[in-house]
Amino acid sequence: VFHTPELTPAEPTPDCAIAIDVLRATTTMATALNAGAEAVQVFSSIDELMQVSEAWLPEKRLRAGERGGAKVPGCDLGNSPLDCTPEVVGGRRLFISTTNGTRCLERVQHATTVLTGALINRSAVVSYLLQHQPELVWMVGSGWEGSFSLEDTVCAGAILYSLSQQLAASGQSLEAIAGNDEVFGAIALYTQWQDQLLQLLHHASHGQRLLRLNGHADLEYCAQTDILNILPIQKEPGVLIKQTL
Numbered sequence: 326v327f328h329t330p331e332l333t334p335a336e337p338t339p340d341c342a343i344a345i346d347v348l349r350a351t352t353t354m355a356t357a358l359n360a361g362a363e364a365v366q367v368f369s370s371i372d373e374l375m376q377v378s379e380a381w382l383p384e385k386r387l388r389a390g391e392r393g394g395a396k397v398p399g400c401d402l403g404n405s406p407l408d409c410t411p412e413v414v415g416g417r418r419l420f421i422s423t424t425n426g427t428r429c430l431e432r433v434q435h436a437t438t439v440l441t442g443a444l445i446n447r448s449a450v451v452s453y454l455l456q457h458q459p460e461l462v463w464m465v466g467s468g469w470e471g472s473f474s475l476e477d478t479v480c481a482g483a484i485l486y487s488l489s490q491q492l493a494a495s496g497q498s499l500e501a502i503a504g505n506d507e508v509f510g511a512i513a514l515y516t517q518w519q520d521q522l523l524q525l526l527h528h529a530s531h532g533q534r535l536l537r538l539n540g541h542a543d544l545e546y547c548a549q550t551d552i553l554n555i556l557p558i559q560k561e562p563g564v565l566i567k568q569t570l
């Protein structure tokens with residue numbers, strides 16, 4: 326049963342939670358793990374990030390901090406996925422704090438399994454769901470400071486659309502697994518925009534914020550679908566590693 330995407334249901338704890346922040350935290354996490362980062366550790370507070378990462382050798386850590394779309398002074402990186410090249414992140418742990426995405430992950434960290442989803446690794450998320458068939462799934466969009474976001478909902482829709490196509494091939498219907506009406510709303514949003522995802526990111530309020538900060542290349546990268554076969558999965562609360570499928 327799938328619940329998506331903006332409101333975290335109060336009960337019960339899900340078998341699987343998928344945190345989604347297309348612009349840009351979960352896109353950045355998948356990219357960093359694909360580029361060879363040893364792990365990604367998330368924090369809601371920059372102070373805590375600085376304290377915990379202090380125990381790591383400088384050559385083994387990278388500190389990434391973003392607020393309001395901009396890099397936090399004193400951090401090595403902001404939150405651009407394009408900075409996460411093998412040369413920069415290879416063999417290091419990425420300690421990251423962002424405005425919404427890392428808070429979203431902290432909210433769902435008690436689920437039995439925690440994954441992160443973005444458009445770039447949509448097919449990896451779908452493969453995991455088909456293989457493991459978790460009973461109760463939350464798809465939680467990070468939104469912006471508590472409110473709805475177009476890009477996270479369209480990503481939930483992209484995951485659900487692909488899943489429903491594959492379930493239909495084996496005679497199962499989406500109606501049988503949809504836990505709430507948002508599931509159908511997210512799929513409708515995706516089917517309307519699937520060939521114009523970059524344009525959708527340009528319409529999104531956070532997309533516009535990033536464009537004002539010269540984020541054109543980031544939007545182009547984040548709008549791509551199924552380019553990385555990488556699944557960030559939580560191995561302990563707040564720490565994600567890569568599961569290759």
Ligand code: MLT
Pocket residue numbers: 346348349350351391394395404423424425426427467535
């Ligand atoms: C967030 O966590 O709010 C975002 O990832 C913001 C950003 O684009 O850096």
